[in-house]
Amino acid sequence: xxxxxxxxxxxxxxxxxxxxxxxxxxxxxxxxxxxRSNSLWPLTFATSCCGIEMMAVASAKYxxxxxxxxxxxxxxxxxxxxxxxxxxxxKMAPVLKRLYDQMPDPKYVIxxxxxxxxxxxFFYNTYxxxxxxxxxxxxxxxxxxxxxRPEALLHALISLQxxxxxxxxxxxxxxxxx
Amino acid sequence: MQNDELQANVSQLLTTATFEEGGDWLTVNVxxxxxxxxxxxxxxxxxxxxxxxxxxxxxxWKTHLTMVYxxxxxxxxxxxxxxxxxxxDRPAVExxxxxxxxxxxxxREVYELFGVDFIHxxxxxxLILPDGWEGKNPLRKDFEDPINMIRL
Amino acid sequence: xxxxxxxxxxxxxxxxxxxxxxxTHGVLHLVITLSGETIKKVEPHLGYIHRSIEKMCESLTYxxxxxxxxxxxxxxxxxxNHACALCVEKGxxxxxxPRAQVIRVLLDELTRIASHELWWGAMAMDIGAFTxxxxxxxxxxxxxxxxxxxxxxxxxxxxxxxxxVMQDLHPNFQARxxxxxxxxxxxxxxxxxxxxxxxxxxxxxxxxxxxSVEDAISYGCTGPTARGSGVSCDIRKLxxxxxxxxxxxxxxxxxxxxxxxxxxxRIREMQQSIRVIEQLVDDIPEGDFQAKTKAVxxxxxxxxxxxxxxxxxxxxxxxxxxxxxxxYRIKFRSPGFSNLSVLDKIARGGKLGDLVAMMGTLDLVIxxxxx
Numbered sequence: 001x002x003x004x005x006x007x008x009x010x011x012x013x014x015x016x017x018x019x020x021x022x023x024x025x026x027x028x029x030x031x032x033x034x035x036r037s038n039s040l041w042p043l044t045f046a047t048s049c050c051g052i053e054m055m056a057v058a059s060a061k062y063x064x065x066x067x068x069x070x071x072x073x074x075x076x077x078x079x080x081x082x083x084x085x086x087x088x089x090x091k092m093a094p095v096l097k098r099l100y101d102q103m104p105d106p107k108y109v110i111x112x113x114x115x116x117x118x119x120x121x122f123f124y125n126t127y128x129x130x131x132x133x134x135x136x137x138x139x140x141x142x143x144x145x146x147x148x149r150p151e152a153l154l155h156a157l158i159s160l161q162x163x164x165x166x167x168x169x170x171x172x173x174x175x176x177x178x
Numbered sequence: 179m180q181n182d183e184l185q186a187n188v189s190q191l192l193t194t195a196t197f198e199e200g201g202d203w204l205t206v207n208v209x210x211x212x213x214x215x216x217x218x219x220x221x222x223x224x225x226x227x228x229x230x231x232x233x234x235x236x237x238x239w240k241t242h243l244t245m246v247y248x249x250x251x252x253x254x255x256x257x258x259x260x261x262x263x264x265x266x267d268r269p270a271v272e273x274x275x276x277x278x279x280x281x282x283x284x285x286r287e288v289y290e291l292f293g294v295d296f297i298h299x300x301x302x303x304x305l306i307l308p309d310g311w312e313g314k315n316p317l318r319k320d321f322e323d324p325i326n327m328i329r330l
Numbered sequence: 331x332x333x334x335x336x337x338x339x340x341x342x343x344x345x346x347x348x349x350x351x352x353x354t355h356g357v358l359h360l361v362i363t364l365s366g367e368t369i370k371k372v373e374p375h376l377g378y379i380h381r382s383i384e385k386m387c388e389s390l391t392y393x394x395x396x397x398x399x400x401x402x403x404x405x406x407x408x409x410x411n412h413a414c415a416l417c418v419e420k421g422x423x424x425x426x427x428p429r430a431q432v433i434r435v436l437l438d439e440l441t442r443i444a445s446h447e448l449w450w451g452a453m454a455m456d457i458g459a460f461t462x463x464x465x466x467x468x469x470x471x472x473x474x475x476x477x478x479x480x481x482x483x484x485x486x487x488x489x490x491x492x493x494x495v496m497q498d499l500h501p502n503f504q505a506r507x508x509x510x511x512x513x514x515x516x517x518x519x520x521x522x523x524x525x526x527x528x529x530x531x532x533x534x535x536x537x538x539x540x541x542s543v544e545d546a547i548s549y550g551c552t553g554p555t556a557r558g559s560g561v562s563c564d565i566r567k568l569x570x571x572x573x574x575x576x577x578x579x580x581x582x583x584x585x586x587x588x589x590x591x592x593x594x595x596r597i598r599e600m601q602q603s604i605r606v607i608e609q610l611v612d613d614i615p616e617g618d619f620q621a622k623t624k625a626v627x628x629x630x631x632x633x634x635x636x637x638x639x640x641x642x643x644x645x646x647x648x649x650x651x652x653x654x655x656x657x658y659r660i661k662f663r664s665p666g667f668s669n670l671s672v673l674d675k676i677a678r679g680g681k682l683g684d685l686v687a688m689m690g691t692l693d694l695v696i697x698x699x700x701x
Contacts (some may be wrong), residue, residue, distance in 0.1 A: 230547050
């Protein structure tokens with residue numbers, strides 16, 4: 001996988017000691033990516049059962065504010081990442097697209113749970129379920145489970161952070177080229 | 179009140195009602211145009227006082243539709259099931275929204291899922307389905323939707 | 331849907347609340363007509379999580395459709411599964427062994443405590459108090475750990491089957507439940523001091539959203555929503571199922587009809603659930619955990635209705651069977667559907683800030699309403 005490498009989790013830059021203090025040499029892109037990934041603000045978007053596990057991740061036992069996701073914003077204009085927790089149905093699809101359009105760049109999407117990945121348990125014989133949130137908006141990280149354990153969602157958030165620090169675009173990651 | 183007493187009382191209120199056997203609760207079959215007066219009498223009669231409608235649904239029996247109403251009384255704790263047989267091509271029945279207020283939402287749901295027309299309903303429009311799904315009654319047995327519905 | 335008119339001819343403002351909103355507990359879209367800050371009309375638009383469960387269940391067998399129902403009202407997942415298993419057993423006329431009955435009631439009451447805890451935390455967060463949210467989730471985590479050890483999952487456990495329960499209890503179950511009850515009994519009084527005695531909280535809840543007895547019955551409200559107005563409707567007492575007929579617990583009724591009364595009903599219900607668990611956890615009878623049933627279940631031709639008391643009210647499962655392996659028609663009478671219809675009646679004349687308090691005490695879970 002192109003984006004999971006050890007240098008992504010280290011401090012971006014080299015520190016040179018001088019008698020008066022230290023000098024850090026780095027690329028501006030690396031510093032900006034490092035700052036962005038450590039302070040992603042999620043949008044409170046929970047449609048069904050996975051929303052409860054997302055709330056459990058937000059609370060005291062599996063805290064996600066230690067990774068920078070502390071401020072969960074209600075307005076999409078102030079959010080960086082949207083965690084699609086729950087099933088998307090035909091009536092909700094335009095609402096989701098509108099929320100995604102309202103988010104300012106750079107924005108990221110995590111599809112949490114089987115329903116958001118592919119329709120989940122509601123795949124066969126339903127007339128109103130969208131079979132996967134990626135029919136509507138492009139997704140960065142998929143988390144499996146019904147509902148996924150809170151540790152799985154934390155792993156997804158950390159993977160998203162590594163993806164941002166690597167500095168590659170979605171197409172580059174998909175094709176594996178750099 | 180036991181089932182046989184209820185049967186006697188209901189036959190007194192409406193002589194053309196027929197009764198079904200089987201099940202815990204008394205099942206009464208009525209015609210579509212006798213429903214509203216019988217419902218008001220069931221609620222107001224002092225010996226019966228069926229003031230609580232707890233389930234309202236419709237069943238599609240390929241040749242006809244049947245509306246099913248489950249009633250109970252909070253005072254005497256007896257229960258009753260009302261069934262109305264409707265024509266499949268043009269199903270229409272009086273609305274019970276002014277007898278029991280809970281029927282308003284339940285009848286909207288039956289209207290959009292089965293296509294039953296409720297006469298004198300205060301606000302009959304789609305409740306759960308998205309815009310543009312009038313006329314497509316998804317819970318009928320002959321509903322086909324090759325785009326949305328993937329059959330196993 | 332997006333092209334609503336902003337102002338009525340009388341000059342009132344039309345405002346959308348939701349579907350994406352932190353206080354609506356799911357995807358509920360309310361279209362509110364406001365005159366200043368006073369509410370004139372509330373119109374709920376549903377269907378943003380309509381997953382066509384009833385149509386789907388017509389092609390699933392009687393053993394398969396139970397997993398879907400735990401996703402309907404996911405906070406009382408065990409109780410939903412319990413209702414479906416009881417309805418199928420009614421059709422098959424199968425006797426559930428006593429050990430399975432006691433296990434089912436124990437898990438039901440633990441689920442009720444977990445659901446009321448989450449209601450308490452989420453409602454407090456909507457009103458503006460953030461601390462109870464973290465306390466509530468800490469209690470829920472303990473209950474989830476107990477469930478995970480026995481049932482295998484934290485939220486949507488698929489543990490009840492027609493005939494009993496799927497697997498036997500874990501050997502640690504009794505000890506863990508006893509230690510949880512010991513430390514939880516004292517926590518309830520702590521939480522009462524934290525929130526119930528708070529003067530700001532009381533002023534926000536008193537005389538807000540008054541629901542009269544006639545309205546509660548006519549609109550079909552059940553559960554703590556109706557019990558807060560004095561309507562006696564606890565299914566565990568009126569039509570007892572499993573071992574509820576032999577247990578000693580009270581039905582909580584309040585006569586105020588306002589939001590504070592509904593709040594106190596739920597807090598006292600948590601205490602009654604602890605009482606039920608204490609009576610059962612010490613002597614769970616030995617024996618089978620599942621009655622012997624055929625591999626492929628076929629219900630006889632007919633109709634079967636089963637009602638249970640979930641954390642929100644009365645859930646009814648109505649199965650119409652034609653003798654095959656799949657149900658011909660299933661209808662789930664959900665408690666939230668009727669509880670929501672009363673929101674328009676009680677919100678008129680109040681302020682916009684009171685609407686949040688009212689929705690909090692009605693305890694709505696929207697996937698339960700849309701099915």
